[in-house]
Amino acid sequence: MSLNHVILGLLKKEPLTGYELKKIIQGTPFMYWSGNNNQIYKAFVELLEEGYVSKEVAHQDGAPSKNIYTLTKDGDEAFKEWMLSVTDTPSFRKQFLMKLSLSETFSRDELETMVNQYMDTVRMQKIFSDRELDKSYFRESASIQSGKIMDLIKENILSFYEQELSWAETVREHLKTLPGKESTKEEIYPEKGSEHMEDSMKLIVFEKNNLRYLHLSTNGQVLGKKEDGLDLISLCGEHDTHGVLLEAEKLSEDFTQLRTGVAGEILQKLSNYRVRLAVVVSENQDYPSRFKEMIKELHKGDTFRLFTALEDAKNWI
Amino acid sequence: MSLNHVILGLLKKEPLTGYELKKIIQGTPFMYWSGNNNQIYKAFVELLEEGYVSKEVAHQDGAPSKNIYTLTKDGDEAFKEWMLSVTDTPSFRKQFLMKLSLSETFSRDELETMVNQYMDTVRMQKIFSDRELDKSYFRESASIQSGKIMDLIKENILSFYEQELSWAETVREHLKTLPGKESTKEEIYPEKGSEHMEDSMKLIVFEKNNLRYLHLSTNGQVLGKKEDGLDLISLCGEHDTHGVLLEAEKLSEDFTQLRTGVAGEILQKLSNYRVRLAVVVSENQDYPSRFKEMIKELHKGDTFRLFTALEDAKNWI
DNA sequence: GAAAACATGTAAGCTGTTACATGATTCG
DNA sequence: CGAATCATGTAACAGCTTACATGTTTTC
Numbered sequence: 001m002s003l004n005h006v007i008l009g010l011l012k013k014e015p016l017t018g019y020e021l022k023k024i025i026q027g028t029p030f031m032y033w034s035g036n037n038n039q040i041y042k043a044f045v046e047l048l049e050e051g052y053v054s055k056e057v058a059h060q061d062g063a064p065s066k067n068i069y070t071l072t073k074d075g076d077e078a079f080k081e082w083m084l085s086v087t088d089t090p091s092f093r094k095q096f097l098m099k100l101s102l103s104e105t106f107s108r109d110e111l112e113t114m115v116n117q118y119m120d121t122v123r124m125q126k127i128f129s130d131r132e133l134d135k136s137y138f139r140e141s142a143s144i145q146s147g148k149i150m151d152l153i154k155e156n157i158l159s160f161y162e163q164e165l166s167w168a169e170t171v172r173e174h175l176k177t178l179p180g181k182e183s184t185k186e187e188i189y190p191e192k193g194s195e196h197m198e199d200s201m202k203l204i205v206f207e208k209n210n211l212r213y214l215h216l217s218t219n220g221q222v223l224g225k226k227e228d229g230l231d232l233i234s235l236c237g238e239h240d241t242h243g244v245l246l247e248a249e250k251l252s253e254d255f256t257q258l259r260t261g262v263a264g265e266i267l268q269k270l271s272n273y274r275v276r277l278a279v280v281v282s283e284n285q286d287y288p289s290r291f292k293e294m295i296k297e298l299h300k301g302d303t304f305r306l307f308t309a310l311e312d313a314k315n316w317i
Numbered sequence: 318m319s320l321n322h323v324i325l326g327l328l329k330k331e332p333l334t335g336y337e338l339k340k341i342i343q344g345t346p347f348m349y350w351s352g353n354n355n356q357i358y359k360a361f362v363e364l365l366e367e368g369y370v371s372k373e374v375a376h377q378d379g380a381p382s383k384n385i386y387t388l389t390k391d392g393d394e395a396f397k398e399w400m401l402s403v404t405d406t407p408s409f410r411k412q413f414l415m416k417l418s419l420s421e422t423f424s425r426d427e428l429e430t431m432v433n434q435y436m437d438t439v440r441m442q443k444i445f446s447d448r449e450l451d452k453s454y455f456r457e458s459a460s461i462q463s464g465k466i467m468d469l470i471k472e473n474i475l476s477f478y479e480q481e482l483s484w485a486e487t488v489r490e491h492l493k494t495l496p497g498k499e500s501t502k503e504e505i506y507p508e509k510g511s512e513h514m515e516d517s518m519k520l521i522v523f524e525k526n527n528l529r530y531l532h533l534s535t536n537g538q539v540l541g542k543k544e545d546g547l548d549l550i551s552l553c554g555e556h557d558t559h560g561v562l563l564e565a566e567k568l569s570e571d572f573t574q575l576r577t578g579v580a581g582e583i584l585q586k587l588s589n590y591r592v593r594l595a596v597v598v599s600e601n602q603d604y605p606s607r608f609k610e611m612i613k614e615l616h617k618g619d620t621f622r623l624f625t626a627l628e629d630a631k632n633w634i
Numbered sequence: 635g636a637a638a639a640c641a642t643g644t645a646a647g648c649t650g651t652t653a654c655a656t657g658a659t660t661c662g
Numbered sequence: 663c664g665a666a667t668c669a670t671g672t673a674a675c676a677g678c679t680t681a682c683a684t685g686t687t688t689t690c
Contacts, residue, residue, distance in 0.1 A: 009419030088412040095405040102326030
């Protein structure tokens, strides 16, 4: 079991308590253990027995006492040996592949629903991992050197989900070639119109051409922070939608000032997660010329467009 | 647990015995259970209790009697419900990512060894999965329709490993930027020359520029069957090498006749698995003109070349 | 004549998860 | 004042694997 060795590796950097270790493992998506108490406290018992760690009890008056574990010489050697030993083959668990292989008797419609639902799940998982990685223990304590390593790890993880999404897209393409009812549904708007407030924002879900979209509207300005990209994507995940129609008075200044990097970050995220964004703002706006250029450029693409009329935006999305 | 539902799905097609089921699951790489008896026979007990399957004992005189399980109406409904319910998020286990995140104190050299070893493992796993998928239960019983589905599944699985390999390549690139000894080793040939016979073929491992290669030589003709591609790749995996130098009297006729598809298949596999192949044949050969054209074309690439002198081949590889 | 495949089952054990139990502190 | 965080631990169970046990037939 590699958990024990991973613990040794973490202790190499600094002595830790069981609780701290648990938090680290729980916050690191590529350490696949749930990080439950049972495993960790049991692991420490084993490691103590083997003499790989030493325990020091820190009595804190009032507070419960902590057990601080430190790596021993033996432990360090055992860790190194593990690191240089043969690495397990990477493996995956994709329930969807099993379902697909057993799907012969299902209708095209049912299969399409399955794929769409699966894509949403994957999309959400990707967002979740992305966030967790950004705020993980390894990020915080990153040197310049290990920062690059963390970037590589992040790339690996995100591209796992990214690949799954683009593969699912090819499955969808395949399903289109199958016999089944042609979807000619027209704009049912607002349909199940589940309406509620979120951060003083009006939120409606509508459907068009069999795909679901979010319609957000507010009076203030929008897209002010880098995190807004992921937040929009999360909303999409939560509401099972594939794009956002964002109605607001105006874009935030930080978004229009390209040097802030806000626009770049947000649009990057949106395109990563294949979420389309149509923004509708009131007509009389004056943007920096460099921003206008970028907007023009983006209109050639498929992820982002800026409109002044709601109807135009609805047509595009 | 989805095993029970997968069993129902398999029974939907035809009644099966426990043993048959075990074989199917064991031969299907995307069904991640080991397919051990315990799980399967226990699963059948559960499914019987729930009334999802019915059991019929076939007494065969002399032979041990079989328990043949058939799907019931209830079972069919339970299966359908499972199929249309939410699919689990895909997940992976990559020990290598954990090792990498804990690798701060390791030298460039050690890291390079780790990555190389990992790449070999992944390469082998890919070959293994590829083969298993080709001869799996689902392939055999494939209709035109489900054949396409199986292609999609296969694509998904192989690209998992493919992606891991190309990612590992970027890790290797990164390691090159790290301080550490420059490798300027020259052609140590033959070095550890572990020599032995395999199918009347002489096999030597040699090293050049820090990379290991296979040197195979025989008197007869080579590359006669489509499977030879994967076999070469397996050999590379077994001997931890990245390319093959194949010395023979001549290429098989099937290989030189493009319409047989043998050459295409083999070269496809080689490029998939990033294995380079240099073939050395005796000089006086007459090949079909279309084949000569293809050879010329391939010489522009990096996977395959044909030589008449051993020295030239050694220089290229 | 031995090994591999066919065929069904059990026992023991590791891995991993959820849930429970306890108790202090901090924060809203 | 209740919820969340800090902190350590246990119990029970689900999931999965290895190995054992038994006996026949087919294949090399």
